[in-house]
Amino acid sequence: MTPEKAKRLLDKVKENCPLPWEIGIDRSMAGDEYQVIVYNGNETYNDNLAYAVGYDGEVTIDPDAIGLVAAAPELAETIAGLRYEYAAQVRRGSASPWLYVRQNGHFSKRGSTSVWCKRRTGCENAIRGALKRKDVGADTVEFRVVRRLVGDPEVVE
Numbered sequence: 001m002t003p004e005k006a007k008r009l010l011d012k013v014k015e016n017c018p019l020p021w022e023i024g025i026d027r028s029m030a031g032d033e034y035q036v037i038v039y040n041g042n043e044t045y046n047d048n049l050a051y052a053v054g055y056d057g058e059v060t061i062d063p064d065a066i067g068l069v070a071a072a073p074e075l076a077e078t079i080a081g082l083r084y085e086y087a088a089q090v091r092r093g094s095a096s097p098w099l100y101v102r103q104n105g106h107f108s109k110r111g112s113t114s115v116w117c118k119r120r121t122g123c124e125n126a127i128r129g130a131l132k133r134k135d136v137g138a139d140t141v142e143f144r145v146v147r148r149l150v151g152d153p154e155v156v157e
Contacts, residue, residue: 003149006079013073020073082149085116088123090130090141098144105129111148120145 088101099107100114103126108114115126123145130143 001079003080003082006076010073010076010080013076078151079149082151083118084147085118085150086120086123086145086147087111087114087116088126088130089144089146090127092141098146101126101130103129105132116148116150120147 089098090101090107091098097109099109100111101123102108102113103115105126107130115123117123117126127143
């Protein structure tokens with residue numbers, strides 16, 4: 001799931017289904033089955049968003065799955081708010097571990113000491129800096145760009 005895909009899915013849902021989604025019980029189905037029902041303030045919409053029908057036609061609902069469906073809009077909002085950061089890595093041969101390129105051109109096993117760029121092209125500077133070191137040559141090492149999804153920092157108290 002990418003932030004772009006999460007945003008598209010969320011925008012589509014918001015057009016047709018009011019949020020938030022909450023778990024409700026609909027007694028009109030067999031037994032006291034759980035369903036995700038759309039609530040908007042005090043008004044309940046008669047939209048059952050999730051239930052499962054088996055091959056034999058019997059309705060079965062996994063309460064754990066229903067909880068996940070109800071949480072989907074909030075999860076999509078979180079994913080849509082993420083962005084990619086990129087870092088350069090280097091290794092000497094396939095038996096060596098991948099190391100992150102630090103700002104000073106040295107290498108580290110820890111991603112936290114690496115240069116993380118907002119654009120993939122920003123990693124080129126880190127690679128050029130590493131190649132300036134005397135013990136590193138473009139013919140003796142492999143380089144690659146890795147990425148991670150990050151959000152805005154949150155203040156915790």
